[in-house]
Amino acid sequence: MATATSPASIIDIDDLGLDRGAHLLIKRALRELPVGGRLGVRGQAPDLLVHLAAWCRSQGHQLEPASPPVVAWVIRGSAETGRWRGAEQAGKAAASEQGAVVDHPKASWGLAARGATVEAGAPEFHFALAVKSEIWADEAGRLYTQAAAAQWNPDTAIDWDASFDLPAEVEDAVVQLMTYLIENENAALLVPARFLGQIHPHFKEVMQVLAIQMADEARHVEVFTRRALLKGRRLGLSTASGQASLKTLVDEPDFALASFLLSVLGEGSFLNLLSFLQAYGPDPVTRQIARLAAQDEARHVAFGMAHLQFQLAGDPTLRHRLALAIERRHHALAQTSGLNEEVFDALVLLAAGAWRPAAIGEGYARVQALNSEMAAGRRRRLMKLGFEERAAEGLSELHTRNFM
Ligand SMILES: [Fe+2]
Ligand SMILES: [Fe+2]
Incomplete structure (x- = not known):
């Protein structure tokens, strides 16, 4: 109960009713008073006293009778007794603050x-993904900021009008590669999409990283498609084994295992493929899109690594599940033929640059070197995740021959 010594003031709200916004004026006046302070309300709106009583109840303030011209006294309640109890x-x-996440x-x-x-x-x-140890990475915020700043406009970042004319078979090889890349990008877009909707928004930075990763993949789908169609060709072949490999990614229900297979092993291998295309792409457009896509992919790999390292730090048994996931996928794909022959041949031709036997031999050797670089990259990342060298080597070899 307020006493006569409680601070008091009086507000005149004229004919403005609580049904027309008068509560803003009353709230503002109450903020000037301490808890227990008294605010006299004057006004002529119809039923003002009835409305004031209801409003005070909802806000945790008391109401006391008054004599005209004051309609009533509002005694300021505390947040603890009001609506915000x-x-x-x-x-x-800010994620950096103690106890923020x-x-x-x-x-x-x-x-x-x-x-x-x-x-x-x-x-x-x-939300199915609502435990910090299962999705968090301290680097998520930084990776999101970096990604937001590194977004590029497909229209202007690539010199689509660059003049070049490739021999028909080389152009066909580029189109086949682009067709293959697009289906891989589709998987890379859909896998994070499946998990994004399950993440508790408390883990804001993870949500943002995955959202921008999807935007990256959407852009990759666009530029690879535009390059494929640039010279008026139709898209190339999509093989059953390529799709079987990607289906195992899309079907993986566990976030850690899916991002391990997709981001660490698949996108990790793609980094090598994209730098191969930067080196041996036969035209400036192919080389440019490979360079830009590789920048994005490096971030996708970095986030996959970061959140798996975070999770492994709290749960070392995850390492065993990661190994089993590679083995399981290997067995599931054992009956498929791996990388499609057309993609392999296209890579050899691009790296050869000419049809002379010596050039083809050279191209073939370069594709073998690409395979070794991919395996070495996977081994290195597996060791960073705490696998022993020998285990890392063995697991790297079991990775799908489809690269992704
Ligand atoms: Fe991509
Ligand atoms: Fe990616």
């Missing part, structure tokens, strides 16, 4: 901004 802060906005964000924090004060009684959202 039981509200809680959902972590903190919690291990188990509540389902009722739902879509609230991390760091917001969430009213009690908010609906529960049941």
Whole structure:
């Protein structure tokens, strides 16, 4: 109960009713008073007293009778007794702050901004990926910022009008490669998409990294398609074994295993393929798109590595599950023929640059070298994830021959 010594003031709201926004003026005036302070309300709106009583109840303030011209006294309640009783802060906005990102964000924090004060009684959202140890990476925020700054416009970043004319068979080889790349990009877009909708938004930076990764892949699909069609050709062949390999990625229900197979092993191998195309692409457009896509892919690999390292630090048994995932995929694909012959031949021809036997021999050797570089890259990343050298070597060899 407020006493006569409680600070008091009087507000005149004229004929403005609480049904027309008068509560803004009353709230503002109450903010000037301490808890227990008294605000006299004057006004002529119809039913003002009835509306004031209801509003005070909903806000946790008391109402006391008054004598004209004051309609009533509003006694300021505390947030603890009002609407915000039981509200809680959902972590903190800046991930770098102590305790900002919690291990188990509540389902009722739902879509609230991390760091917001969430009213009690908010609906529960049941996100399947809601445990920090399973998805978080401290580098996520930095990778997102980097990715946002590195977005490129397919229209202007690539010199589509560059004049070049390739021999028909070389152009066909480029079109075949682009056709193959597009189906791999489709997988790389859909895999994070499947998990993005399951992530608790408390892990904002992870959500942002995956969203921008999908935008990257959408752009890759665009530029590879544009290059394939640049000289009026039709798209090339899509093989059953290539799609079988990608299907195992799309079907993988576990976030850690999917990003291990896709980002660490698949996109890791693609980094080598893209630098191969930067070196041996027969035209400036192919070389440019390979360079730009490789920059994006490097970030995708980095995030996959970062969150697996984070998870492994808390759960070393994950390493065994990662190894089993490679073996399982190897067995599932054992009956398929691996990299499609047309893609392999296209790579040899591009690296050869000519039809002379010596040139073809050279191209063939370069594709073998590409395979070795890919295997070495996978081995290196596996060792960074804590696999022994010999295990890393063995697992690297079991990776799909389809590259992705
Ligand atoms: Fe991509
Ligand atoms: Fe990617």
